[in-house]
Each structure stands twice: as structure tokens, then as C-alpha cells.
Amino acid sequence: MEELYAVTDLLYKGGSPMPSRDLTENEAIALAEGTKPHKPWCIVKNWIWVDLEVSLEAQEAIQKTGYSPVMMYAHYVINDSKGRFNRGDWVRSTPLLTFAEQCLFETRNTIYVLTGEGTRKNAKPSTLMKIF
Numbered sequence: 457m458e459e460l461y462a463v464t465d466l467l468y469k470g471g472s473p474m475p476s477r478d479l480t481e482n483e484a485i486a487l488a489e490g491t492k493p494h495k496p497w498c499i500v501k502n503w504i505w506v507d508l509e510v511s512l513e514a515q516e517a518i519q520k521t522g523y524s525p526v527m528m529y530a531h532y533v534i535n536d537s538k539g540r541f542n543r544g545d546w547v548r549s550t551p552l553l554t555f556a557e558q559c560l561f562e563t564r565n566t567i568y569v570l571t572g573e574g575t576r577k578n579a580k581p582s583t584l585m586k587i588f
Contacts, residue, residue, distance in 0.1 A: 500530030
């Protein structure tokens, strides 16, 4: 039951407000395509920036691979360039590769365009991975 509470808290309990850019869908598409034209993109809103609670050793190991111990969850997909997600779906990212322009959350396979204000929270990787 504790795991269920952890997931519920992550998804619905308040966190620290985190501003992003207030972009229209067309502006978000243009920004993503202008950044890395051949990389798939996904525009989201109602998102959560998740700082993963990992040991210092795990954090260093993740950073040695070029990633950061951060993932993103969005309650609402606006548009996806490859049709992997429908409007209104939720999405969970893989670890963060780069963050730019106050809204471009890049992972190995996707550039997520974070629109509107989101929330920043901490969570164990196991909690986030229970959302599928």
C-alpha cells in the first residue's frame, strides 16, 4: 500500500512550481524542429520534473553516461511528431540528456517541449517506474 501512496503523491500532491515557456502548439513545434530537425518531439502540459532520489554513487554513474538523474512525467500530451501518443495521453520520459530554452527536455530518443507551468518533485526511481 505504501508504494501506491508514493505514486499517488508523485502524481497528485503539490510540489515546487517550475515555470516554463507559454508556447502555442505551433510555436512549440517550430522550436523543437528548429533545435534538432531529425529528432522526434512530444509537446506536453501539466508536467512534473522528477529529481530522482539516488545515492551519490548512482548519481555519478548516471552522469558519467552523459545523463542526469532526472525524468519527466506529463499528465497531458498535446502532440507527438511520430504519433506514439495521442492527444490527452500521459507520458513518462527516460533520463534527461539536456535541458534548454527553459522548456526543451531532451532524452536519448525524444525532445519533450514542456509548456506552461509544471511542478518539480523528488521521487525514488522505483516509484516513477511503477507508472506504466
